[in-house]
Amino acid sequence: MEHFSQTLARAAERKGGEQNLFSMVSAPASEQDLLAQPDDRCLAITTKIVFQSGFAWRVIDQKWPGFEQAFWQFDPNKLVLLDDSHIERLMNDTRIVRNGQKIKTVPLNAQFILDTAKAHGSFAQFVSQWPVEDITGLWLYLKKHGSRLGGNSASFVLRRMGKDTFVLSRDVTAHLIAQGVIDKPATSQTALKHVQQAFNTWQQQVGLPMTQLSQIIGLSVGNNERQV
Structure with a gap:
């Protein structure tokens, strides 16, 4: 080598x-900037990565203001309440990319972020504390506990958050x-x-x-x- x-x-x-x-x-990002990210922005980043996976990134970028509106600015406390009727309406919402499997990840990842925040103060606090010399361990944790965060998705989420990876x-x-x-x-x-x-x-x-x-x-x- x-x-x-x-x-x-x-x-x-x-x-x-x-x-x-x-x-x-x-x-x-600096530790201060990483820690300053609220849970709703962490969920927004996660959702954007999930939707961009296997899709043209520029299309998701162009539609992103619509995603923010359709998903209530990614407030995890609201999005954990998404039920089948909400998801069905979102499947007909032209503001977003209407992929049912990916839409269903939003309440799941909202719950993951809320659970993590409850245990560690915030999702960003949890990410910040994870040692960089075991960053692949954090990838595996996100894959196991999040939804559709396998492959390179976990590392992309961390990179967008500003975590060193x-x-x-x-x-x-x-x-x-x-x-x-x-x-x-x-x-x-x-x-x-x-x-x-x-x-x-x-x-x-x-x-x-x-x-x-x-x-x-x-x-x-x-x-x-x-x-x-």
Whole structure:
């Protein structure tokens, strides 16, 4: 497995220098900003990721004001009360994407966020306290306790919230395979542990956040100008 300084140098060369490279990557939110996010915004982020999964992101972005209206600004205390009659009406609401299975995730994730907030003060407080050196453990927790948060969805939710996390994009996965960390996309808990260990090592080598490590990896091997 190459030292991350080599990956960083390759990405900088491809993107016109280190200064230009770092203008293309984002940093995680400060702890203060992460903690300031109310539960309704965490539910909004979660819902947006669920609806964007397997769908054109720009369509969801364009319709998002309608989602906010249809789902009562994502107040979890209201959305846990959604029953079959509410869901049926939403299935005919042209303000949103009318996918029944995804609509049904909203009250489920609202309950998950409320339960987590009751135990930890707020959902953002819970996320903030989770150690970055076990970020894949948080992915698995969200997958287990939330609704439709498998695959990359959990990491996307955390990234949108501003939690420091890497994302296993196609380019990042290709790099991990090339480095011998895994031999195929990481779906098992064992593979995810190997990935976590690799990122922990790289972070120790160069001191960058996980967010930037994965973005830099993508820019060192991929074609996109910006990384998620």
